[in-house]
Amino acid sequence: MAVAVALTAVVAGLTAHAAVNAGRWLRRPPARPGAVAGRVAVLLPLRDEADRVTPCLRALLAQRDVPGLEIIVLDDGSTDGTADVVRRVAAGDRRLRLVTGTPPPAGWLGKPYACHQLARHADPAAGVLVFVDADVVLAPHAVAAAVAELRGARVTLLSPYPRIVAGTAGERLAQPLLQWLWLTFLPLRAMERSRRPSLAAAGGQFLVLDRAGYAAAGGHAAVRDRILEDVELARAVKRSGGRIALADGSGLASCRMYGSWAQLRDGYTKSLWASFGSPVAAAAVVAALLALYTVPPLLAVAAALAGAGRVALVALAGYLLGVAGRVLSARATGGRSWPDALAHPVSVALLGWLTFRSYHLRRTRRLSWRGRPVL
Template identity: 30%
Template sequence: MTAAAELFFWVIAAWWASACLMLVLNLLLLPKLASDLSLREWPSLTVIIPARNEAAIIGRTIEAHCRQDYPRLQVVVVDDGSSDGTAGILDNLQRSCPCLEVVRGQEPPEGWLGKPNAQRVGLSRAKGDLLLFADADVLYAPGVHRRAVAELMSRNLDMLLLLSHLESRGLEPLVMTMLDAFCLYASPSFLHNIPWFRSFAFGAGSGNLVRRDAFEAAGGIDRIKAEVIDDVAMGKMMKRYRGRFRFVTAFDSIRVRMYEGLRGCVEGFTKNYYHFFGRNPLWAAFWQGGDLLVHTLPAALLLASLPFPALAPLRWPAGLAVAAGLICNAATCLWSRHPLWAALAFPLRPL
């Protein structure tokens, strides 16, 4: 076995050592949504939710927004051409929820994608000083609106990103832990909350809460009209504006099931992966290759070394990499409330 191969696997082990450090820093520095803040005066709030074929869940999610104990609340839902009964459910809810306004979607103008266009339509009806952009399948627990607004106003932020718990069932954690792993040990997520690092920011369909005046000054919905991952683009736009951005976890009070079944998870991540990396095929291929190298290759090498003694010199660095991977992924599962068995299967995730 060549020295170059041994060095290569020690480099992978060193990457995992840095991942363990990143894990510790993020666990220490990533904040949870505060529960002990309050305001003397509550600004008006509009929740903007585009909806398309969400009949299975939309009754629960929209009612959860409407039943929030928040003064001066408006909930605007844009039915973007649903064909599955979503419109009827929304019409029934509107009769019992005074703060709810249901708007029919419009055809996107040239240059606009569907979801940003639906948000544009919702914005035209919004009355709030604050805007909460959320997806139609995200379920909010009671009291979240007050907690989020209190944190945004108390900290003088332009945007507060609310990260939700990603629900998963069956074999879905094999894939769904990918996002949590990226946040917790594969990237310096704590830098999102440091104003000087303007390029470190993202958003999520679980909840982008913004000041309306700052949102419009930063470029508004027109700025992200052609973005496939519009919520991430919104977060980056708001952070670049003047850095008053904060990212908090709200696993105890916001949850969403992004995809149904293992196949749905794989298809969903495959669709968004290319766009997440700026639609640059080389950059996306680089990250996918790196994912295979650090997550899959060390475990494969350990298994291959059993029948092939010539690979024995590589067992130490590969074994250390696998051990560190198990630690990082077990911590990720505990942090994100996924079953621990998914940590054992982490080498399979990039496949």
């Protein structure tokens, strides 16, 4: 009984914390921001994205209320005709410029070096840099709203988290955990106020930066060898004295990160090892998540079969509180809540397996992404 009560109490506290984050501290960019003054550079790195970049490009070219907009697209060694797709969609629009990237030098990973090159190509007069991934589709007012929030919040780095689109069963199990994890465990208000680099989060799919602050933090050169370059860039901004903020970007952008189970599995595997600091820390975090969110439904069933009705009810309450947290995070960030939230224990167990796989493949030096090794 004591174990069931303790687990349920902790889950209740975490769900309450998520509710406070979502209801009070999560920033929501303006729906009608008005015209943005000054130059803004939108930067898009591409590597073998011919089959999915068209919606992203069309959305960028449809941006409103940004008179000083420039769009720079970098072809990072694509072999599938990505550059031809970019030229066809741009159709001579002078706001868009396509540049050819060079291979990353020693000590650099591919994504940070592509972003580094893009920033160097941006107009020196552009005071705001907006990094976007190829799987992101922006609403027509997205760039203007994000820039307005960046300036209104007086932060150096703003991460408006897109609405995550999930199609397959694997995506529906894993992808909602991204928003759920930071809403549940990250104190958003403290993150904005604290100078501690360790208290940071960001999503590289849609990232908005004050250019002067980006330069002061060292830009992507400061995170040249980091697989989680988005989070590490946020930490670099904090170390340089800047401020960061997360925002609900579900009204500004949508993103389908992976189109199949294999892509999702390999995408998480390449980076999860970098999320915890050490295998010991990863094991502790995964064990805690499993205890809090996977044990209660199992305990409820076992107790019910054993005739321990009170224990079963308390454990069931723990499970339902976990489901409630998942529903809350989905509704706060534009995601799908039902019936996916009912499988939350399975989602947590899947995260544990992906984490184990990530560390195993890293230890055996078999991690790679987009044809490049992840060391």
